[in-house]
Amino acid sequence: DGGITQSPKYLFRKExxxxxxxxxxxxxxxxxYWYRQDPGQGLRLxxxxxxxxxxxxxxxxxxxxxxxxxxxxxxxxxxxxxxNPTAFYLCASSMRGAGTSGSxxxxxxxxxxxxxx
Amino acid sequence: KQEVTQIPAALSVPEGENLVLxxxxxxxxxYNLQWFRQDPGKGxxxxxxxxxxxxxxxxxxxxxSLDKSSGRSTLYIAASQPGDSxxxxxxxxxxxxxxxxxxxxxxxxxxx
Numbered sequence: 001d002g003g004i005t006q007s008p009k010y011l012f013r014k015e016x017x018x019x020x021x022x023x024x025x026x027x028x029x030x031x032x033y034w035y036r037q038d039p040g041q042g043l044r045l046x047x048x049x050x051x052x053x054x055x056x057x058x059x060x061x062x063x064x065x066x067x068x069x070x071x072x073x074x075x076x077x078x079x080x081x082x083x084n085p086t087a088f089y090l091c092a093s094s095m096r097g098a099g100t101s102g103s104x105x106x107x108x109x110x111x112x113x114x115x116x117x
Numbered sequence: 118k119q120e121v122t123q124i125p126a127a128l129s130v131p132e133g134e135n136l137v138l139x140x141x142x143x144x145x146x147x148y149n150l151q152w153f154r155q156d157p158g159k160g161x162x163x164x165x166x167x168x169x170x171x172x173x174x175x176x177x178x179x180x181x182s183l184d185k186s187s188g189r190s191t192l193y194i195a196a197s198q199p200g201d202s203x204x205x206x207x208x209x210x211x212x213x214x215x216x217x218x219x220x221x222x223x224x225x226x227x228x229x
Contacts, residue, residue, distance in 0.1 A: 006160075033217075035219075040221070041221050042121070042206055042208075042219035042220050042221040042222055043161075043206070043208075043217075043219040044219075045216060045217065045218075048216060058216070088158075090160055090161065092161075103149075103166070104148055104149055104210045105149070105151060105163060105166045106151065106161075106163065106208070106210075106217065107163060108153075108160040108161040108162070108163075109160050110159060110160040111158075111159065111160045113158070
């Protein structure tokens, strides 16, 4: 089955620890995105990547880092510098990336709920 | 900076009713607009995608329209069912890498 997987579904961490959230897609999509969702709110863009080995900051990148070493993988690290890390994190992908054709239609994974205490 | 607003924030209707969800955006220079459904604690499911050159898209009981000049989109749901209960989000993508700005969503409850 083609799709996007995120692991784990629930993640608990102590304040001051870095944590990495996994996102993998087998849709052969060029672009991948990370969003954060807080209760009762829409999604806010953290980072996005249009091509392997390249990524750009979104609207709320402070306290987060990413890498894009493989087309199918886009892990997100929540660092200790992120002041309010507890949230629901969603990964998405779209066919079209830098210099390629296709749709920007976004497909989402099931999300990871991170709780930091 | 693009801003997306969805009104109402919550809506409750009896089963079988037709309903309209609204989405407005401030910058008309969009590449496309996408409607999503989100069930509690889950990821987003794409419902309809409207390219900036299109006026509407239909899928089953769903119809989405786009008026780019006025910065508005509507999602029409015909003959609503309890299974339609969810949060509906709209997102507009700009012409730069498909970056999307989301509204806060409308939470729909369809009562049997």
